[in-house]
Amino acid sequence: MENKEIVKLAAKACDDKRAEDITALDMNEVSLVADYFLICHANTERQVQAIARGIKEAMDEAGVAVSRIEGLEQSRWVLVDLGDVVCHVFHREERVYYNLERLWGDAERLQFDHEG
Template sequence: MEAKELTKLAVKALEDKKGEDIRVIDIHGVSVLADYFVIADGSNASQVKAMADNVEEELGKAGHECRQIEGYQTAGWILMDYGDLIVHIFSRDDRLFYDLERIWRDGKVVENVEEL
């Protein structure tokens, strides 16, 4: 499965758990880290963890294991590394504090994930 399809699947998994303000940033032209960042937030630690669990479950069903997960215990910022896709799931406060969209503003915001 290519990065675009993986990204669509991750967005759907986040939407299924009521993830808020889901953004996709195409960074393949500005970084070797990955092709896409998916950024979302949840209203509390339980929701943030549920979102991460659902991403891991849905991508796992599609045959993609997460290489590394950071921040799950505190659920302020969970980072999930799938190689060409990195999923960032934040609490609202941590998302505002870290402001990845500003840091990665050289990337291209994907307005409609279905157009990937």
């Protein structure tokens, strides 16, 4: 599966768990860390956990390897590492504080619908 398809699948998993403000950044031209960042947030730690687990379940079903998940216990900023796609699931307060979209402002935003 190509990385663009993986980020779309992860975005759908986030949407299915009612994540808010789902944003995908194309990092190819601005960073060597990953090809794509997927960023979203939730209002409670429990919902952050549910979103991160939803991403993992969707990847397992699609046969995409999850390299690691970090931050699940605290559930303030959970990082789901899918290799060249990195998903950042924030608690609302942490998302505002870290503001990755501003930090990586040169990255192009992907446009896609969450229905398919």
